Amino acid sequence: MELQFLMEGFVSLLNPQVIMWCLVGVTLGTLVGALPGLGPTAGVALLLPLCFSLDTLEALVLLMGIYQGTMYGGRMSSILVNVPGEASAVVTAFDGYPMTKKGKAGYALALSAIASFIGGMIGFMGLVFLTPLVADWALIFSSPEYFALILFALLATSGLGDQSLLKGLIAMGLGLLLSMVGMDAIQGSQRLTFGLLGLWDGIELVVVAVGIFGISEVLVNIESKGKRSGDGDSSDIARKIPFKELFPTIKQIISNGWSIVRGALTGFFVGTLPGAGATVATFLSYSTEKKLSKTPEQFGKGKDQGLSGPESANNASIGGALIPLFSMGIPGSGTGAILLGALIMLGLQPGPLMIEKSGDIIWATIAGLMLANVLLLILNTAFVPGFAWLIEVVKPYLAPLIAALCFIGVYMINYSYFEVGLMLLLGVLGYFLKKFHFPLAPIVLALVLGGMLETNYRQSLLLSHNDFSIFFTRPIALVFMLLTIFVLIFPIIKKVFKIEKKQNDLTY
């Protein structure tokens, strides 16, 4: 049945304009993702305003292209200049950059593209077959279950991804607070608007996302550039990519086969967990490959499997991360939260009924994900040297260019300069949060889920006549509440048993 829907989805894509937007998404996503500091979340947030003038299918296919592109783009700066664009690209640098130093940059980029493609395809298959199952299961969810699930997703994202639970919780709290600005969904009264008319409708997701990811990145970029020039560091100098041995041979791909498959399965299943996502998946895949290898001492020195496994895990996590988003309307990461916001802005109603009500669009979007994966492989093997050259050309103009794109992107949402000002303020706040190592993804995630969290909490208490035990007497809600408690006490358990993994395990 799923295959039939998928085929119908592919038929919807047979339109030159849709394919063109997918290509635009993949290209822009790759370029933005390749810019140091701009990961998938920031990349999708920055390019999101492009979608508003398109029809729903074109916009969603564009977003899938951007998502896939940014996920791969981050690899380029890791492999070429040892500057990971975002957390999940850190592992790529472990063996990717040593390959570049050995003069095998082209080979590393091509291997990364092929592993990402295979990982992406396996993640895609999982998405196709598991989404309807999860959506059916989610139909039995009511307000208490949703509240418990959202609470778990929020806390897992705040606590698992970063070193400091305290900072993660503060970031999440800030996101929740921003989500409460504007009209109260149940009573219909205004709150936390400080008397400003511009805040009556609440704060747009794009304003927050572009501010805290885009503008803050511009300020960080200026700072790091200043520091580098002060140090006399010129590590960003373009390195020539030799065309010789650009593509891995079939034999080399086969020798990486199991690593790629293992990475894909790890990435897919870890990707489905809220808060875990691509970063955890890549680290897990790297340590697995190192443990299974007969030559673990070669890891960190340009070992193929140290690159192919994590790369596959990274792109397979996309399929996994989209399952809770498409089936329940619950994103598990910052990028997922922005995609959820986009779905809402495009007039869809994320939740278990979305597949039923807007199945044609969703299946076409899923098909678009596969199309994006194929286009990504073609683009990133054929135009790798071109992309690398373009990134070097754009670098001197980067900070002002991103700032200008943020300005236009936010202005074009509602033609409002008030929102541009708000974005600027949030950008400055985001800069300081980033500078002091606060995770930013929980802010966006909490902003998107805040309204749902509060509404479901209040509806649950309406159902139970203010009896708080409703969250602990229903089996599914109880499971998520227990998981939430576990996430909260996990850092304490880790400290007590001293099982904190030393980063040295993964040094290279």
Add this chain to the structure above:
Amino acid sequence: MKKELIFAMFFFLFIFLFFLQSMTLPFMLPNGLLASGFFPRILTVLILLLTLCYIVSLIRKMKKEKPVQEKKVNPRSIVSKQLFLVVAMALAIFLGEYLGVTVTTGLFLLVTLVFIEKLSWLRSAIFSISTSVSIYLIFEFALNLNLPKGIFG
């Protein structure tokens, strides 16, 4: 560490403003159900408590650790560049009403490239003009969106 402490205190004040706002909202409805102020008040109190813990942990760290001489790389020039960007953007917001988005973007790019990136006027002008023209063409023709033109409209 000192800078982080100052930021933490500002953040505390920022959230405290939200707390004061939440105090103006009803906490419970007469029928005993939760009102619009319930969540904001609980949440602001929680964030304030967490921020206090953060401040205390910073102070404890400061007492434990010996002051490390941070390598200063002309921080004034970095801060002034960052401030320049923020002010330039604030000015762009103001000018946008009058000059329209395309021209404002071009001017913003020009001054930031010259004064922040220290590129030559000619190189900056070529990049600014070509970017503005590209933006105009993309929005007007590819996306069919009208960009406000201000006095040029």
